[in-house]
Amino acid sequence: MKPDAPADDMPRYPGSGRLQGKVALITGGSSGIGAATARLFAREGARLVVTYHSDRDEAEALAETLRRDENAEITIEKLEADKRDSCFALVDAVLRDHGQLDIVVCNASVQTVETDFTAITQDQLEKTFRTNAFGYVWTIQAALPHLRKGSAIVCSTSVNAYRGHAQLMDYSATKGAELALIRSLAANLADKDIRVNGVAPGPIWTPLIPETMPADEVESFGTDTPMGRPGQPAEVAPCYLFLACADASYITGQVLHPNGGIPIGG
Template sequence: METPQRQPGLEHEMSPEPEYMPRFPGAGRLKDKVALITGGDSGIGRATAILYAREGASIAIVYRDETEDAEKTAALVEEEGGRCLLIKGDVADKDFCEKAVSQSVEKLGKLDVVVANAAEQHAVEEFENISEEQLKRTFQTNIFGYFFILQAAMPYLNSDAAIVCTTSVTAYRGQDLLLDYSSTKGAILALVRALASKLADKNIRVNGVAPGPIWTPLIPASFPADKVERFGKDSPLGRPGQPNEVAPCFLFLACQDSSYMTGQVLHPNGGEPISG
């Protein structure tokens, strides 16, 4: 199966454009907080960055090389009154992650929220055709990158800090064309649960969000046109979700509304029942 577009995808080339603007006025739930978001240039990351800014946060956005998308997101964050720092690089590189975190703290003053969100996926029909190169690359971005960015952040996170990780509905029920991606998302689920236990005595909360079919740049970047056309229509709600329908989960888990939650996962997936 050919990948129609570069990974992890370009939002400005999508038609229709995803819906990323928050739907409601802010309430100051992240007033004076600083959040770092990997993969914050587009998709769910963009919607989350804008919503966090509306709620009073300053944002550091880590992105691979989607500069046009990242600059638009930064402008939207600033329109909401938030400061925005753009940091270009590959989260699969441990040294880069360490530099990104230190640069965020240096420029924005502190670090209160980390959203580990950057991901890539590559659709392959046959399990045995997943190449060693692809397997390594998917794990390096989707799970190594989470470890690297969170390890780098730990010295700066104080009590009441929040970590939010993006896992996926595929962690719970798999996806025939995305076996390596699904595996990384299962690993992220285990990371959320284990790290939440590890950091509970520091009062650093660790939670996750497991989106279902959401209209983001990963979709046209991963699937041929016929699958993109049908994307999300088999969900109980009969359509794909939009990034601004997922971002409120990231807000809830980042702010004090969720002060008694850690090691948990929210499921904006259009109604698919989830267990486990």
């Protein structure tokens, strides 16, 4: 795809109130898959808290759009996912502004392309793990005391947790850690009726792609899937909705795979 091609993050169907009365926290929610999920959750009636890392204007624009188009109740918060205090302060803000928390979507992640494994620096490795893996742990730790029976946690992992990626080695390792966290935490929280599931997107066209990938690879991004193209955020967001709502009440410890047909497992 062309580097300046816009991502499609618009919901495709009218809402049916599946998240009415719920408060949902979406980290990394100001663009890409997170923004598409926020749009869909808003259409389904959720009150939202969406986080951003550096681009507050982008987050504000999303919030204004959702207030106008979906009559959404939404607040935005800055999150530095690699810092424990920031994750806990975020949940405090959710409770302060909304009084409850029912759905946690852990999506804030970073990736850095590197073809030489020996060139991955300690700083890069620590930043990637602290943001992607530690950030999920800290956000969930902060949220758990406030989650009630029937609450849902949905974590973004990746197709790269299953098949690896030759140029995203440390990133893929964090996604594997997130996968193990999903399965372990689901078992730990099952008796509390708090469900923990994941979504493992394949190549999805988001702003992260042209920002982090070599220019010569952007145009062919996603063409190696059986469907021959990258996916769009709007094609991934329904996975998060399904896992967050009561439709998935008997599903925990599982992962959905919107990846264009890439085989996963044996």
